[in-house]
Amino acid sequence: MEEKRKEGKDEMEQDVYVLAVESSCDETAAAVIRNGREILSNVISSQIALHTLYGGVVPELASRKHIENINPVIEQALSDAGKTLDEIDAIGVTYGPGLVGALLVGVAEAKAIAYAKKKPLIGVHHIEGHVCANLLEHPDLKPPFLCLIVSGGHTHLAIMKDYGEFEILGRTRDDAAGEAFDKVARAIGLGYPGGPKIEKAAREGDPKAIDFPRGKIDGSPYDFTFSGMKSAVLNYLNQAAMMKKEVNPNDVAASFQQAVIDVLVDRAMTAARDLHQDKLVLAGGVAANGALREALAAACKKRKIEFYHPSPILCTDNAAMIGAAAYYHYMKGERAGWDLNAVPGLKLAE
Amino acid sequence: MSKILGIESSSLVASVAILDGDTITAEYTVNHKKTHSQTLLPMLDEIVRMTEQNLEDLDAIAVSGGPGSFTGLRIGSATAKGLGLALEKPLIHVPTLDAMAYNLYGCGERICPIMDARRGQVYTGIYRFEDNTFRTLKEDCAIALEELLEELAAAQEPVVFLGDGVPVGREKIAARLGSLARFAPAQMNRQRAASVAALGAVMYAEGKTETAAAHAPEYLRMSQAERERKAKGLPVSAEENQG
Numbered sequence: 226m227e228e229k230r231k232e233g234k235d236e237m238e239q240d241v242y243v244l245a246v247e248s249s250c251d252e253t254a255a256a257v258i259r260n261g262r263e264i265l266s267n268v269i270s271s272q273i274a275l276h277t278l279y280g281g282v283v284p285e286l287a288s289r290k291h292i293e294n295i296n297p298v299i300e301q302a303l304s305d306a307g308k309t310l311d312e313i314d315a316i317g318v319t320y321g322p323g324l325v326g327a328l329l330v331g332v333a334e335a336k337a338i339a340y341a342k343k344k345p346l347i348g349v350h351h352i353e354g355h356v357c358a359n360l361l362e363h364p365d366l367k368p369p370f371l372c373l374i375v376s377g378g379h380t381h382l383a384i385m386k387d388y389g390e391f392e393i394l395g396r397t398r399d400d401a402a403g404e405a406f407d408k409v410a411r412a413i414g415l416g417y418p419g420g421p422k423i424e425k426a427a428r429e430g431d432p433k434a435i436d437f438p439r440g441k442i443d444g445s446p447y448d449f450t451f452s453g454m455k456s457a458v459l460n461y462l463n464q465a466a467m468m469k470k471e472v473n474p475n476d477v478a479a480s481f482q483q484a485v486i487d488v489l490v491d492r493a494m495t496a497a498r499d500l501h502q503d504k505l506v507l508a509g510g511v512a513a514n515g516a517l518r519e520a521l522a523a524a525c526k527k528r529k530i531e532f533y534h535p536s537p538i539l540c541t542d543n544a545a546m547i548g549a550a551a552y553y554h555y556m557k558g559e560r561a562g563w564d565l566n567a568v569p570g571l572k573l574a575e
Numbered sequence: 576m577s578k579i580l581g582i583e584s585s586s587l588v589a590s591v592a593i594l595d596g597d598t599i600t601a602e603y604t605v606n607h608k609k610t611h612s613q614t615l616l617p618m619l620d621e622i623v624r625m626t627e628q629n630l631e632d633l634d635a636i637a638v639s640g641g642p643g644s645f646t647g648l649r650i651g652s653a654t655a656k657g658l659g660l661a662l663e664k665p666l667i668h669v670p671t672l673d674a675m676a677y678n679l680y681g682c683g684e685r686i687c688p689i690m691d692a693r694r695g696q697v698y699t700g701i702y703r704f705e706d707n708t709f710r711t712l713k714e715d716c717a718i719a720l721e722e723l724l725e726e727l728a729a730a731q732e733p734v735v736f737l738g739d740g741v742p743v744g745r746e747k748i749a750a751r752l753g754s755l756a757r758f759a760p761a762q763m764n765r766q767r768a769a770s771v772a773a774l775g776a777v778m779y780a781e782g783k784t785e786t787a788a789a790h791a792p793e794y795l796r797m798s799q800a801e802r803e804r805k806a807k808g809l810p811v812s813a814e815e816n817q818g
Binding site: 277295296297325332336337342 | 610612613614615616619620630646650652653654655656657658659660662786788791792799800801804810811812813816
């Protein structure tokens with residue numbers, strides 16, 4: 226008995242190293258993570274210059290770039306971490322949601338590496354990864370907590386009940402918040418990528434200049450809708466053009482951004498109040514938006530809610546967050562098979 | 576004598592094979608549904624276990640490098656690149672159409688693999704074994720089947736066709752070439768990893784390898800977005816845009 230306990234303890238104390246791979250959209254990324262919490266390396270090869278040329282992500286080109294970049298990115302992540310593949314305990318990979326052709330590159334590559342080195346393989350949900358980015362920067366953060374996930378493809382309000390276990394409270398019924406940012410940015414001539422460009426323009430504009438609608442879904446207090454807001458911006462621009470009225474794009478950006486922020490803050494605070502949550506975690510690409518972070522921080526402070534968000538580098542797509550998520554699945558004994566496939570429309574906890 | 580793993584996933588066919596010297600130790604070929612992401616690695620695992628292989632013993636990994644289905648090629652490519660990275664083995668980029676023609680080793684006639692490339696085109700090339708040497712008469716390319724048939728008709732020589740472009744173009748081929756056209760039988764009329772590995776071994780002996788990091792498929796065709804920009808005379812890559 227004594228002997229056994231000792232063995233178990235040694236096992237517990239052994240460090241676990243996860244190599245993670247992410248290729249769901251336009252970043253080829255790899256990272257090495259210790260014990261799910263510590264970043265040993267975090268390599269991201271961005272394709273943004275290429276896709277900017279096309280005014281948005283071109284799936285086929287993204288996939289082609291992933292194939293070119295993936296081995297050097299993984300090799301760099303291992304060498305930055307000072308680890309060889311033999312020292313890695315498990316391989317984690319994003320298998321959805323995302324662009325199918327892009328996902329497939331990372332999935333096929335990670336599977337082959339895990340297979341050749343006889344390492345356990347963990348399939349990771351991209352959005353769960355975004356949430357887990359917070360675990361890398363806040364050592365004391367533990368579930369359960371409320372999370373607001375906002376990106377180019379997703380707008381979710383959820384509770385992370387335990388590591389890897391989510392309960393979805395609400396989601397967008399139409400456009401994702403980040404998608405609305407991209408569309409409005411295009412309409413006011415700011416171009417791609419919309420998020421950072423809107424935020425920059427908004428700093429020079431008046432958020433109260435135009436009253437864009439804050440859409441609600443009747444009977445679903447935690448769901449989102451952004452298409453009405455987006456249409457209102459487009460209508461405003463069209464009407465101004467017809468009347469030959471000059472438009473201040475900074476005011477449009479600021480007013481639109483404020484409308485999005487108001488909706489996100491409102492839903493998050495409603496859920497926190499209703500469900501007695503004292504921790505709010507912000508995740509996803511739009512978490513990089515400074516105005517959103519400030520608004521959520523202020524609202525949380527007022528209600529004595531602990532507010533967590535990742536630093537900008539961990540808001541964008543990266544593999545460190547995938548490694549953090551993979552670690553907890555690995556510790557639970559979950560393993561993916563060699564038939565792991567990319568699932569572009571993978572759902573979170575449904 | 577070399578030991579080569581062959582990987583083929585450029586079309587509907589998924590296939591893996593292990594070549595040891597002059598023996599195919601195992602080959603697993605499926606021509607069913609396009610689910611290569613789910614089938615390719617389990618198929619490899621199956622033959623490795625059944626024939627008690629140690630992947631560390633491989634000299635190189637030969638992969639069917641294109642043209643073909645963009646996604647299919649990348650699944651094979653990423654699999655080969657991952658294996659190469661993990662095992663620290665070189666890759667051999669075997670052109671898909673060359674490997675297909677190699678199915679018909681020693682055939683005296685012209686060999687013409689055709690793959691359905693959609694948009695009214697086929698991926699094709701023309702090959703022949705001359706004096707026991709494998710020669711390329713026409714480099715792999717994407718052209719209209721009609722254009723290929725004109726070229727073949729002008730040569731006035733018998734041609735053996737194979738590939739998934741045959742069922743689609745059979746009537747046109749027969750109408751244009753008549754008795755000059757022959758069609759390879761079922762055991763050799765599609766891609767197979769054994770041919771990729773066997774031609775890969777020849778290339779390996781000639782030193783034609785590349786690193787796993789450097790390998791990328793040869794698509795023989797730009798993406799639609801690139802074609803549209805090029806048609807407008809606009810730069811198609813970030814590098815070109817800067818230069």
